[in-house]
């Protein structure tokens with residue numbers, strides 16, 4: 001049995017993960033922690049792995065605690081830039097048996113969408129990302145959109161593709177979205193939505209649209225459980241569930 005603690009256990013995704021862990025025959029939910037609860041319960045309950053779906057402002061403190069206490073971590077919380085990833089690598093260097101998996105998106109469709117977008121990106125003059133989420137989301141753009149834009153930019157750099165055409169010279173600030181590595185990312189926040197993304201690619205006389213929809217937060221749970229099962233065998237830092245799934 002893998003003993004699992006969940007951080008953010010009363011949240012939208014954390015509560016789904018708790019249900020998933022409880023339903024898994026090879027796992028036991030030993031700690032369900034949210035704001036106001038003591039992180040020490042992760043240690044006293046004997047959690048071998050922790051799942052974190054909390055808040056970008058909270059996740060680094062949680063991870064420092066887990067690494068210090070030799071607990072593996074599977075992390076869905078967003079907000080990881082290069083500086084944060086470097087900090088994690090430094091902490092993990094002092095705890096060589098601990099594994100941390102950071103995944104901007106745990107749904108299989110989103111991972112495939114990112115890979116399809118990166119594969120198609122060098123073949124089109126223009127590529128832009130539109131992400132659409134519920135209005136209670138803390139961050140913009142989404143972690144998934146950032147990662148998608150970075151993958152697109154890397155694929156285009158590697159292929160030696162020219163910069164995208166854009167004649168915009170006047171207008172309102174923000175109208176062209178955020179610039180992530182030279183790729184425009186647009187964030188929509190609308191009540192009723194869960195998590196959705198479109199990658200729009202265009203060349204002379206044609207467009208290609210790659211779209212993924214998470215219609216229910218249950219879409220994230222199988223990927224999280226896979227991460228929990230695999231993390232003990234992956235010491236150090238892993239970024240992206242695709243590595244665990246063997247896509248890369």
Ligand SMILES: NC(=O)C1=CN([C@@H]2O[C@H](COP(=O)(O)OP(=O)(O)OC[C@H]3O[C@@H](n4cnc5c(N)ncnc54)[C@H](OP(=O)(O)O)[C@@H]3O)[C@@H](O)[C@H]2O)C=CC1
Pocket residue numbers: 007008009010011012013014033034035053054055056058075076077078079103104105106107138139143220
């Ligand atoms: N990688 C992926 O596949 C996915 C990632 N996410 C990301 O996961 C994160 C959480 O999303 P979501 O579930 O929608 O958010 P919610 O706000 O619904 O849930 C977060 C929960 O964590 C609690 N929390 C905040 N700080 C702490 C802390 N220090 N210790 C323990 N619990 C804490 C919150 O409490 P309170 O409300 O009182 O602040 C809340 O109950 C976001 O960063 C989101 O972008 C979301 C979906 C999929």
Ligand SMILES: O=C(O)C1=N[C@H](C(=O)O)C[C@H](O)C1
Pocket residue numbers: 078104105133137138141142143144145194195196
């Ligand atoms: O906050 C959310 O809801 C989601 N967050 C992740 C992100 O920022 O990419 C994953 C998914 O989009 C849902």
